[in-house]
Amino acid sequence: MDAAAGAEHRLALLEAELASVKAEFDDLNLLYQATIEHGEAVEDQLAEANLALQTTQKRLSEELTEAVNYIFSILPEPRKAAPRTDWLLVPSTELGGDSFGYHEIDADHMAFYLLDVCGHGVGAALLSVTAINVLRSAALPNTDFRDPGAVLSALNDAFPMERQNNMYFTIWYGVLKRSTGELRYASGGHPPSVLRKADGSVQTLSTPGIAIGMLEGMSYRAVHCMIGDGDCLHLVSDGTYEVETAPGEMLEFEAFVERLSRSESPGEVLDWVRGLNGPGPLPDDFSLLTVRF
Amino acid sequence: MTSLNHEIVNGALVLKPSRRIDSSSAKAFEDDAAALLDKGPKKVVIDATDLDYISSAGLRVILTTAKKAKSAGGGLTIACAKNNVKEVLAVSGFDNIFGLHDSVAQAISALA
Numbered sequence: 001m002d003a004a005a006g007a008e009h010r011l012a013l014l015e016a017e018l019a020s021v022k023a024e025f026d027d028l029n030l031l032y033q034a035t036i037e038h039g040e041a042v043e044d045q046l047a048e049a050n051l052a053l054q055t056t057q058k059r060l061s062e063e064l065t066e067a068v069n070y071i072f073s074i075l076p077e078p079r080k081a082a083p084r085t086d087w088l089l090v091p092s093t094e095l096g097g098d099s100f101g102y103h104e105i106d107a108d109h110m111a112f113y114l115l116d117v118c119g120h121g122v123g124a125a126l127l128s129v130t131a132i133n134v135l136r137s138a139a140l141p142n143t144d145f146r147d148p149g150a151v152l153s154a155l156n157d158a159f160p161m162e163r164q165n166n167m168y169f170t171i172w173y174g175v176l177k178r179s180t181g182e183l184r185y186a187s188g189g190h191p192p193s194v195l196r197k198a199d200g201s202v203q204t205l206s207t208p209g210i211a212i213g214m215l216e217g218m219s220y221r222a223v224h225c226m227i228g229d230g231d232c233l234h235l236v237s238d239g240t241y242e243v244e245t246a247p248g249e250m251l252e253f254e255a256f257v258e259r260l261s262r263s264e265s266p267g268e269v270l271d272w273v274r275g276l277n278g279p280g281p282l283p284d285d286f287s288l289l290t291v292r293f
Numbered sequence: 294m295t296s297l298n299h300e301i302v303n304g305a306l307v308l309k310p311s312r313r314i315d316s317s318s319a320k321a322f323e324d325d326a327a328a329l330l331d332k333g334p335k336k337v338v339i340d341a342t343d344l345d346y347i348s349s350a351g352l353r354v355i356l357t358t359a360k361k362a363k364s365a366g367g368g369l370t371i372a373c374a375k376n377n378v379k380e381v382l383a384v385s386g387f388d389n390i391f392g393l394h395d396s397v398a399q400a401i402s403a404l405a
Contacts, residue, residue: 118349170385189385210386214356238349238384250346253380 064094067122071129074136076101083110083176087289088266096285097124097169098237099132108179109146111135114235114289115171116190118211127167131159131212135173148173148186152212152220156188161213168213172206172235176227176293183233186222188212191238191253196261198230204257205233233291234260239284240269243277251276266290297325298343305401306334308358311343314351323354327361335367336404340397341374352385359391372400 072089079085079102089098097117104110115131117124138145140154151173161168172193174185185193189211192204209220227233241256251273263269266288273286298309306329314322330337337358347355359369372394374382382388394400 118353191384206384208386208389210390215390242348248345250377252377253384 064122067095067125071095071099071125074101074129074132075099076103082293084292085289086266086292088270088286090270090282090286091120092239092282092284092286093120095122095125096120096239097128098239098285098287099128100235100287100289101132101136102289102291103136105138105145105175108177110176110178111145111173112176112233112235112289112291113171113173114190114237114287115169115212116237116239116285116287117167117169119167120285123165124167127159127164127169131155131169131171134158146175146177146184147222148175148184149220149222152186152188152209153218155212156216156218156220159213160216164213168211170211170238174205174233174235181227182224183227184222184224186220188220189214191236191241193236194234194257194260195225195227196232196234198228202257202261227293229293231293232261233293234263235289235291236260237285237287239282240286240288241273242284243273243282245276260288263290297322297329299325299329301334302338302397303401304334305336305338305404306330307338307340307397307401309340309343313346313348314344314354315346315348316350319348319350319354322351323357326354326358330358330361330365335362335365336401337362337367337369338397338400338404339369339371340400341371341378344375344378347378347381349385352381352387355387355391368404370394370400370403372397 075087075089078087085102087100091098097119098115100114102110102112113135115128117128134140140151140158143154144150152171155171170188170190172185172187172190174183174193176183185205185207186209187206188209190206192206195203195205197203203225205225207221207223210218241251241253243251245251259272260269269288270286274282298311300307308326310322339355362369370392371382373396374393379388379393382393392403394403
């Protein structure tokens with residue numbers, strides 16, 4: 001009987017141990033279930049947050065696309081009639097500070113202009129289109145838009161950087177008197193425009209003067225040159241040529257002018273600059289407006 | 294502490310930026326220059342001897358430094374610019390506004 005009693009005792013011990021293991025298992029199982037449920041809840045929340053984020057992101061990117069569309073919509077169509085125009089604008093980020101335009105002021109005068117707001121992004125783009133719209137609609141008080149010096153001085157009065165979120169812009173503005181071929185122009189802190197005459201000679205056109213909005217009370221003065229049939233004028237921004245040709249080596253403006261002056265199209269110049277820059281986006285906005293007389 | 298090379302010569306703050314002032318170094322230049330101007334000097338000379346390149350972001354901080362100096366009753370001018378830096382200063386019109394000098398001494402006397 002001793003052996004039987006011993007076996008029964010061991011059985012009882014094993015049963016107790018089994019019960020305790022089972023209880024532990026039940027606890028763990030409950031914990032497991034709870035963790036799964038919690039995990040699923042977290043997953044649901046994440047999915048919801050992710051969806052909300054995607055919606056916001058989509059809306060923002062749609063709005064940015066709208067802004068880009070707007071900027072491109074105010075850029076003029078290339079002119080097929082003389083003077084013929086061709087242009088290219090490639091922002092370095094989605095929105096840039098470069099913009100340009102040309103329009104007939106009256107039957108005899110035609111304006112060409114290109115401006116570059118410091119910096120990039122929505123802020124720079126907003127100032128850029130504002131300034132372009134002011135030029136296009138001749139919306140500056142008591143200003144003769146046929147006089148580039150007067151236009152730049154009035155812009156400088158209208159857009160002081162202190163009232164434009166510390167932004168300013170560089171500009172080249174020229175007016176062609178078609179009956180005489182006289183081109184009057186003025187620039188503010190902007191790279192020279194490049195004029196290739198029909199005889200192959202090349203001139204750079206600029207006037208001294210700092211960017212619009214930098215210093216109050218500046219006055220800008222226009223100079224003039226003569227334009228003939230077959231001449232070709234290129235308006236550029238600094239981003240169009242400020243690329244590194246080697247680490248620490250910037251493209252020389254003279255080398256750019258040389259290549260630009262014998263280009264057939266803005267696309268050809270972009271390809272050349274991209275080739276020098278190497279892979280990846282250009283560091284600044286590329287903009288080039290070519291006018292053929 | 295500023296990392297911008299500087300010294301006071303005849304009461305003028307001479308700033309000597311190295312290599313480049315571009316979008317990645319402009320903010321540091323601006324902050325350092327502002328901190329140095331806060332200590333009292335009103336005249337600023339940018340000694341461009343070691344400067345190889347200045348971008349539009351660099352021009353911007355030269356302008357803000359000049360405005361700060363001007364509002365304190367002083368001014369800013371530029372000395373010893375290399376040819377390619379001179380070219381950028383000419384395109385931007387900064388050469389006429391701030392003046393370019395061949396030596397720091399000339400620049401300081403021009404501010405006097």
